[in-house]
Amino acid sequence: MNSVKAFAPATVANVACGFDIFGFAIEEPGDVVELRRRDEPGIVITDIFGDEGRLPRNAEKNAVTVVMLRLLEHLGIQDFGCEVVLHKNMPLGSGMGSSAASSVAGVVAMNELLGNPLTRQELLPFAMEGERMASGSAHADNVGPSLLGGFVVIRSYTPLDIFTIPVPEDLYCTLVHPDIEINTKDARFILRNEVSLKNTIAQMGNVAGLVAGLMKADYELIGRSMVDVIIEPVRSILIPEFNAVKQAAISNGALGCSISGSGPSLFALSRGMESAIKAGNAMQQQFAAAGIESSVHVSAINKGGAVVLEK
Amino acid sequence: MNSVKAFAPATVANVACGFDIFGFAIEEPGDVVELRRRDEPGIVITDIFGDEGRLPRNAEKNAVTVVMLRLLEHLGIQDFGCEVVLHKNMPLGSGMGSSAASSVAGVVAMNELLGNPLTRQELLPFAMEGERMASGSAHADNVGPSLLGGFVVIRSYTPLDIFTIPVPEDLYCTLVHPDIEINTKDARFILRNEVSLKNTIAQMGNVAGLVAGLMKADYELIGRSMVDVIIEPVRSILIPEFNAVKQAAISNGALGCSISGSGPSLFALSRGMESAIKAGNAMQQQFAAAGIESSVHVSAINKGGAVVLEK
Numbered sequence: 001m002n003s004v005k006a007f008a009p010a011t012v013a014n015v016a017c018g019f020d021i022f023g024f025a026i027e028e029p030g031d032v033v034e035l036r037r038r039d040e041p042g043i044v045i046t047d048i049f050g051d052e053g054r055l056p057r058n059a060e061k062n063a064v065t066v067v068m069l070r071l072l073e074h075l076g077i078q079d080f081g082c083e084v085v086l087h088k089n090m091p092l093g094s095g096m097g098s099s100a101a102s103s104v105a106g107v108v109a110m111n112e113l114l115g116n117p118l119t120r121q122e123l124l125p126f127a128m129e130g131e132r133m134a135s136g137s138a139h140a141d142n143v144g145p146s147l148l149g150g151f152v153v154i155r156s157y158t159p160l161d162i163f164t165i166p167v168p169e170d171l172y173c174t175l176v177h178p179d180i181e182i183n184t185k186d187a188r189f190i191l192r193n194e195v196s197l198k199n200t201i202a203q204m205g206n207v208a209g210l211v212a213g214l215m216k217a218d219y220e221l222i223g224r225s226m227v228d229v230i231i232e233p234v235r236s237i238l239i240p241e242f243n244a245v246k247q248a249a250i251s252n253g254a255l256g257c258s259i260s261g262s263g264p265s266l267f268a269l270s271r272g273m274e275s276a277i278k279a280g281n282a283m284q285q286q287f288a289a290a291g292i293e294s295s296v297h298v299s300a301i302n303k304g305g306a307v308v309l310e311k
Numbered sequence: 312m313n314s315v316k317a318f319a320p321a322t323v324a325n326v327a328c329g330f331d332i333f334g335f336a337i338e339e340p341g342d343v344v345e346l347r348r349r350d351e352p353g354i355v356i357t358d359i360f361g362d363e364g365r366l367p368r369n370a371e372k373n374a375v376t377v378v379m380l381r382l383l384e385h386l387g388i389q390d391f392g393c394e395v396v397l398h399k400n401m402p403l404g405s406g407m408g409s410s411a412a413s414s415v416a417g418v419v420a421m422n423e424l425l426g427n428p429l430t431r432q433e434l435l436p437f438a439m440e441g442e443r444m445a446s447g448s449a450h451a452d453n454v455g456p457s458l459l460g461g462f463v464v465i466r467s468y469t470p471l472d473i474f475t476i477p478v479p480e481d482l483y484c485t486l487v488h489p490d491i492e493i494n495t496k497d498a499r500f501i502l503r504n505e506v507s508l509k510n511t512i513a514q515m516g517n518v519a520g521l522v523a524g525l526m527k528a529d530y531e532l533i534g535r536s537m538v539d540v541i542i543e544p545v546r547s548i549l550i551p552e553f554n555a556v557k558q559a560a561i562s563n564g565a566l567g568c569s570i571s572g573s574g575p576s577l578f579a580l581s582r583g584m585e586s587a588i589k590a591g592n593a594m595q596q597q598f599a600a601a602g603i604e605s606s607v608h609v610s611a612i613n614k615g616g617a618v619v620l621e622k
Contacts, residue, residue: 021516155520156513161535165523194505200514200541202467205332207515209466211522212476224472230511 001311003036004113008104008306010090010297011097012173012267013141015151016226016258017206023097023141024151025302026173031101032087032309033064033109041079043068050088059084063099063130064106071110071126075117082113093181095261100142103130108147108306120147120305124162137188142261149305151214167301168217172276174254176245176283177265178294182238188262190234199229219255219271226256226269239264245286252282273298312622314347315423319415319617320460321401321608322408323484323578324452327537327569328517334408334452335462336613337484342409343398343620344375344416346424352390354379361399370395374410374441375417382421382437386428393424404492406572411453414441419458419617431458431616435473448499453572460616462525478612479528483587485560485579486571486608487594493549493575501545510540530566530582537567537580550575556597563593584609 009030015022038044043059059065064086072080084106090096107126111118127143140162144152150164195203209225212218236242236259245266249257253275254268266283270276280296287294320341326333349355354370370376375397383391395417401407418437422429438454451473455463461475506514520536523529547553547570556577560568564586565579577594581587591607598605 018515018519020512021519153516153519153523155516155532155536157516161516161520163520163523163532165527191508193508195508195511197502197504197506197541200506200511201331203511204329204515204518205464205466205468205472207518208329208332208464208522209472209474211519212464212474212526215523215526216476221466221474225466230508 001113001115003034003311004109004308005032005034005310006105006109006112006306006308007032008101008108008146009302010101010175011142011145012175013097013261014228014231014259015210016228016232016256017203017210019228019231020139020141021154021207022152022210023145024167024173025145025149025305026175026297026299027302028297028299029089031089031098031105033102033105034085035109035113036083037113038081038083041081043081044083045086046083047085048088049086051092054092055088061133063134064102066133067103067107067126067130068110070129071107074126075114077114091177094177095182095259095263095265096175096177097142097146097261099134100127100131100146103127104143104146104306106130108308112308112311123147125160135188145305147305149303151301153211165211165215167214168219170272171301172270172273173299173301174249174268174270174276174280174283175260175265175297175299176267176280176287176294178239178287178292180240180264180292182262182264190238191231192234195230202229222269223255226258228258232258235259235263239266240292241287241290242266245283248282248286249279252279254279312424312426314345314622315420315619316343316345316621317416317420317423317617317619318343319412319419319457320613321412321486322453322456323486324408324572325539325542325570326521327539327543327567328514328521330539330542331450331452332465332518333463333521334456335478335484336456336460336616337486337608337610338613339608339610340400342400342412342416344413344420345396346420347394348424349392349394352392354392355394356397357394358396359399360397362403365403366399372444374445375413377444378414378418378437378441379421381440382418385437386425388425402488405488406493406570406574406576407486407488408453408457408572410445411438411442411457414438415454415457415617417441419619423619423622434458436471446499456616458616460614462612464522476522476526478525479530481582482612483581483584484610484612485565485581485587485591485594486576486610487556487578487591487598487605488576489550489598489603489605491551491575491603493573499573501549502542503545506541513540533580534566537569539569543569546570546574550577551603552598552601553577556594559593559597560590563590565590
C-alpha cells in the first residue's frame with residue numbers, strides 16, 4: 001500500500017458533569033489526513049489546509065505527526081518515509097476536539113498504511129500523546145471517542161480503562177462554535193485544585209444519573225444530570241454570553257447544555273433532530289444579539305469513530 | 312385495621328465509590344415493627360427487643376417513631392393513638408443501616424395502618440427524617456434502598472432525585488460485622504471538607520464504571536470500579552484489620568470490598584453465592600486471627616425493599 005486517507009470526527013469532551021471522564025463523537029465535522037509513502041526516510045508534512053498557517057510544519061511538533069512517530073518507534077520501524085497532508089475542518093482551540101481529530105486521523109492512517117499491526121483500542125495511548133503535546137495533558141476524553149466512536153467513559157487513567165456505553169437512538173447533539181478562541185492550557189490553569197466534598201457528591205450524582213439515563217434511554221434523566229457544579233461555573237466566565245446562550249438552548253427544548261471540552265464551543269443534547277436544530281438556531285441568535293458570529297453543527301452521536309476513506 | 316407488622320431490610324450505603332449517592336438493600340437481616348391502635352391519643356413505644364436497652368423509649372427521640380409523628384403531622388391527623396413494638400435484628404452503629412431499617416419499617420407500617428395514603432416514593436422524605444435524628448444528616452442512601460429495594464442512586468438531594476438501576480442476577484453481597492462499634496457522627500466528623508480535583512475525577516470515573524458495570528452485567532467492570540479514593544482511606548483507619556480483611560475477600564474471589572456505610576462492617580460483592588460465602592469465611596477468619604469476633608450475612612440484592620408482613 002502506498003497511500004491512505006483517514007477521517008476522524010470532532011468530539012464533545014466532559015459532557016457537563018464528566019470532566020476528563022466523558023466524551024462522545026459527532027458525525028461532522030472531522031479532520032482528514034492523507035499519507036503517501038516516499039523513498040527517503042522521515043515523516044514530512046507537505047500541506048496543511050484550514051489552519052490559516054498556524055500549526056507547526058515540524059513533524060515532531062504537530063499533533064498529527066507526533067503520534068505517527070511514536071507509533072513507528074513502538075513498532076521498531078526505522079527509515080520509514082511518508083508525506084502527510086492534513087485537512088483541518090474545524091477551528092483550532094474551539095473545544096471541538098480539534099487536536100484530537102488530527103491525532104486520531106493521523107494514527108489511524110499510519111496504522112492502516114503499515115497493514116494494521118495494532119487494534120483500534122491499542123492505538124489509544126499513541127493518540128493521547130498528541131493531546132499531551134497539544135494541551136500539556138494526555139487526556140483521553142476527545143481522542144477516545146474520536147477513535148472508537150460512541151459515548152466513551154474513561155474509568156481510570158492509571159491504568160487506562162476505557163469503555164463505551166450505548167446511547168438512545170433519538171439523541172442529537174447541537175454544537176455551537178462562537179468566533180472567539182480559548183487556549184486549552186489557559187482553560188485548565190484557571191481551575192481550582194480542590195473541590196468541596198459537597199460539590200464532589202453532587203457531581204458524582206450527576207455522573208451516575210447521566211450514565212444511567214443514557215443506558216435506560218431516559219431523556220428526562222439525561223437532562224437533569226447535565227449539571228456541572230465544578231468546572232462550568234469557572235470556565236463559563238471565559239465565554240461571553242454563556243448563561244444567556246445556555247438558557248436559550250434549554251428554553252427551546254434542549255435536554256441540557258454546557259461547555260464542549262474547554263470551550264468556547266457550547267453543546268446541547270436534544271431528543272430528535274428537529275429539537276436539536278431549533279436549539280441551535282436559538283443559541284446562534286443569542287450569540288448574534290451580542291454581536292458574536294457562530295457556526296452550528298447538528299448531528300447524531302457518531303457510533304463508529306474514525307474511518308479509513310481510501311487506500 | 313387495628314394492627315400492622317412490617318419488615319425493612321439492612322442496607323449497604325456508599326458502595327465503595329458512591330459516598331452519599333449509592334446504596335442497596337440485602338435480604339436479611341432486617342428490623343420488624345409492630346403497630347397496634349389504641350384508644351388514647353399518642354404514639355407509645357411499648358417494647359424494643361434486641362437493642363440491649365440502648366435506644367430511647369421517647370417517641371420523639373427514636374428513629375422508628377419520629378418518622379410516624381412527621382407523617383401524621385403531614386397528613387393533618389391529630390389524636391391518633393398506637394402502640395409500637397420494635398424488633399432490632401441488627402446491631403446499632405454497625406454500618407448496616409440499622410436506624411434506616413427502623414425508620415423505614417416504622418413509616419411503612421404506619422402508612423399501611425392509615426390505609427396507604429402515600430406511595431412508597433412519597434414516604435422517602437419521612438424516612439429521611441429518621442436519619443437526620445439518628446446521624447445528624449438526612450441522607451437517603453440507606454433509607455432509599457431499604458424502602459424501595461434494589462440498587463439505588465441518589466442523583467440529587469436538592470431537589471431529591473432518586474432512582475433504581477438493575478443489577479445482574481448473579482450478584483451477591485457478603486456483609487461482615489466485626490464486634491466493634493463506630494458512631495456515624497464520628498465517622499462523618501473525620502472526613503475532610505475538601506477533595507483534590509484529581510481524586511474527584513478518579514472517583515467520578517469509578518461511579519460511572521459501577522453504574523455501567525451493574526447495568527451491563529459486566530462483573531469485571533463492577534470489580535474494577537469498586538475503588539474509593541476519598542472516603543475509605545480516611546474511615547478505614549477506624550476499623551482494625553481493614554486492609555487485611557479486604558485483601559482476604561479479594562484474594563478469595565470477591566469482585567471488590569469496601570466499608571459498608573460508615574462502618575465498621577465491611578461488604579464484598581461477588582459473582583455467585585458460593586463465591587460470596589467463600590469470601591465471607593475468609594473475612595471472618597482474618598478478623599478472628601486478630602481476636603475480633605464477627606458475624607457474616609450472605610445475600611442476593613433485595614429487589615423489593617420493605618414489606619408488610621401482617622395486617
